[in-house]
Amino acid sequence: MSSCVVDLPEDIILKILCRLPVKSLIRFTCVSKRWRSMIISDPQFGKSHHQLASQQRTLRREVLLTTYPKLRDPGPISLARSGGFxxxxxxxxxxxxxxxxxxxxxxxxxxxDIIVMASCNGLVLVGESNRGYLRNLSIWNPSTGCFRNLPRPSFPERSVQSAGNEYKFSVNYGFGHVSASDDYKLVFIIPALGDLPEVHVFSMRANIWKVITAPYSSWPRWRGGQGTLSNEAIHWVIRHKNESSDPVIYAFDLAEEGFRQVPLPLVLWQDEDDKTSTEITTLVHLGGSLCILSRKHYYPVKGEVWAMTEYGVPESWVKLFQFDVRDLPDVFSRLYGPWDICFITESNIIMLRRDNELFWFERRNEEKLICSGQYRIEEVQPEVPECSCYFHAIGYDETLVSVAE
Structure with missing residues (x-):
């Protein structure tokens, strides 16, 4: 029986490949040099593959874990100088x-010195933290291994500090995509001695940094940290210098490169005392909606999650769910230390972290949260008792998207 070889036109092959998952395509890079170049290095193929997966809702969302080990220093002199690690x-x-x-x-x-900072469309923003300074920013695609170094920014301030078990940023920053220009942008808000901080914006398409002066005469008090990407803008919850004033969401529009305010749900504050006792943080929602977590300083075991279903419309805020940590399964509530929501999926699956563990909780109808998964971060070197570690977790899309030099 003779074999039949079918020679398909290249455009048909491209349409077939665009419908395959990333893991399969990575394996197919060994078929030929042409396929490898197209899958790994062709920006247009990566863009087309991502657009089709987004439209068909077949994007694979993974969790990127970064485990930071520290080895205790037994020497008394260096112990005092380096904090003991x-x-x-x-x-x-x-x-x-x-x-x-x-x-x-x-x-x-x-x-x-590498720290993972943010992700967008499968691209991960990483930087190097050395003695409190943030340097050598880069863009990395974990799925393909593509890596691009960015020009060094002009701000010299101390941008990141090691605080206890985690890195704490003293600047506000964000990373996102502008669809109209197909450009990826970074934004860093640098505190200033006066009222007006500097806003540093990097365009990957133009490969340049620019500095924008903030347009407010009385600038709010920034706490520092990563902003939340939604509707091509980066969002932070900010309190003004007047502590009794309402917290507001400041959004930096990546396309317009300007700020606007987004109102919070008024129902969050039943009286004046709630304004100062309520902690509001924005959340990463993998469906794209802007979400917030609300909890009391004096009662941190309870939380409420709200979503803005129609962006920019104050009346569209809806409460997705509320929960009490004490009502969650014992495997979570028995742990000590603070808890955080890492992200929320479109199907209301919430990933929380506590201690060295990750938990997936699922909300079905109006029922309580149900634990659907649990993962404990393994020690990097468990055979070394002096070695301890902490971890950082973000959600990212598995894509072939790349940003050329």
């Missing part, structure tokens, strides 16, 4: 649906 190179892993783990390697010279 040596930094070791972090470990980068992808946590997938069945809790299988894939290890990544970032092509960076000083890997022990």
């Amino acid at each position: 040596f930094k070791l190179p972090p470990r980068f892993q992808s946590l997938e649906d069945n809790f299988s783990v894939k290890n990544f390697t970032i092509p960076c010279e000083k890997s022990e």
